[in-house]
Every structure is written in structure tokens, then in C-alpha cells.
Amino acid sequence: MRVLFMCTANSCRSILSEAMFNHLAPEGFEAVSAGSFPKGQVLPRSLSTLQEAGIAIDGLSSKGNEAFEANPPDIVITVCDKAAGEACPVYFGPALKAHWGLEDPSDIKGDEATVSAAFHSTLAHIETRCRALLDLPFAQLDRDALKRELDRIGTL
Template sequence: MNILFLCTGNSCRSILSEGTFNHLAPAGWRALSAGSQPTGKLHPRAVALLQRKGISTEGYHSKSWDSLPVVPDIVVTVCGSAAGETCPAYLGPVLRTHWGLDDPSHVVGSDAELEAAFERTHAIIVARIEAFLALPLAELQQDRARLQAALDRIGTLLP
């Protein structure tokens, strides 16, 4: 099963989600990330945070949803709504859900405040991915409506 974490720039939140999911997921699950308007580069704080957590970023790069190697089974948009950010809409026969996250790269402040924003975002991502992985996925894959409801609920979780 492939899960796509999608946002606009594919430099921060979707990369944090992809790396964290792949680090925590069991065999048979794979995360990808992409953007509708990729920045072309990864945010250095996102890369540094993943590396501090022991999560590999090898091979990760900011990429367009047009260049995905596979069609995802589930698409999770991670754009935030606080700043009026528009999330891209993935069109295709997939389950779609929204796990909105404010962009920590837009935080203005001291180094410590910026670091705290990235840590907060990552903590939310971890909580949501752990909740996803705790679902009875084999059972829910047979019932798309229940899986959709569970995915939508997870998008509201905060640690």
C-alpha cells in the first residue's frame, strides 16, 4: 500500500510526514510525498529534524505530483488553513483525507522558537501516523467508508 503526503511546496510538512511514516510503518506500506508546486528544495530544518530523530532522508527531494513512480492508495493533504493556504486536490480513484498542519517554516522568531515550531509539527505528525498504524487496516481496507471516517478523525488529533 502506498500513501502520498501532499502539500503545495513539498519541502517541509509532506517531507516530515513521508520520512516519519516510512520510519514507523511495517513492511508492505510505503509513503511518498509530493507537491502541486514544488519548491525544488527541502527545508533544511525539516531535514535536520529528521536526521536528529534517526530518520533517513536519503533520496528525498522536492518533487511534483506529476512525477510519482506509483499511483497512491491513500492521499493525505497536510496543508494548513490558518494562513488561508489552498491545498491541492488530488484527482484520482484514491481515498483522500486532510491532516492539516500549519507550516513551521512560516514561523518568525528566534532560533529556539523556530526549532519549537518544527518539533510541534513533527509531534503532531507522529501522533497521527501512530494512530493510523494502530488501525485494524486489513479489516478497514474492506470497508472504504469506515476507513475514510477513521482517516478523517485522525486528521483532528493533537498530541
């Protein structure tokens, strides 16, 4: 199963999600990420947060969803924050789609401790959702049931 995490810039939330999912995922599961307007580089704070959590950062890069046209995902999860007025990217493939909105920790202003706490809190939130996804009984779920579960996980 291949999961595509999408946000606007593909420099923070979708990168954190890709890395966390792949860190937790058993063989046969893979996450990738993309942005509707990729920044072209991953935020250094995203990378340092992952490293502090013991998660590999090799191969992480900011890219658009055209990178996945040849090998489309099974599931697309947007992680932009609609509540903040962000425009969520749209993926026009046949994949099952869900929204797991997250506040952008890179928007947090404050001292080092405040910003670091925001990134670590976002990563912890992503971990909770990724674990819930990976714990699903995929063999027992049809497409509609999987969609309901994905939507439910987005509320965790």
C-alpha cells in the same frame, strides 16, 4: 499500501510526514510526498529536524504529483493549513483522500529555539497521526470506514 502526503511546496510538512511514516511503517507500507507547486528543494531545517529525531533523510526530494502517475497511491493526505488560507493541492486519482492540516513551521519567526521548537512540535504531531494510521485494523475496514478513520485521525 502506499500513502501520498501532499502540500503546496513539498519542502516541509509533506516531507516530514513522508519520512516519519516510512520510519514507523512495517513492511508493505510506504509513504511518498509531493507538492502542487514544488519548491524543488527540501528546506534544510526539515532535514535537520528529521536527523535530530533519528529519522533517515536519504532520497527525500521536492517533487510534483506527476511523479506518481505510473504508481498511484492508495491514500492521499493533504497537510496544508486551510485555516491559514492556503490552497490545498488536489489529487485527481482514485485514491482515498483525507486532510490532516498542519501549520507551516517554516512560517514561524523568532530566535533559533523558537523556530526549532516549531519544527519539532510539527514532527511530533505528525508522529501521533502516523502511529494512529498504522494502528488501524485495515483488514476489518471497508473504504467508507477507512475514510472515517482517516478523517478522525486528522483531528488528533
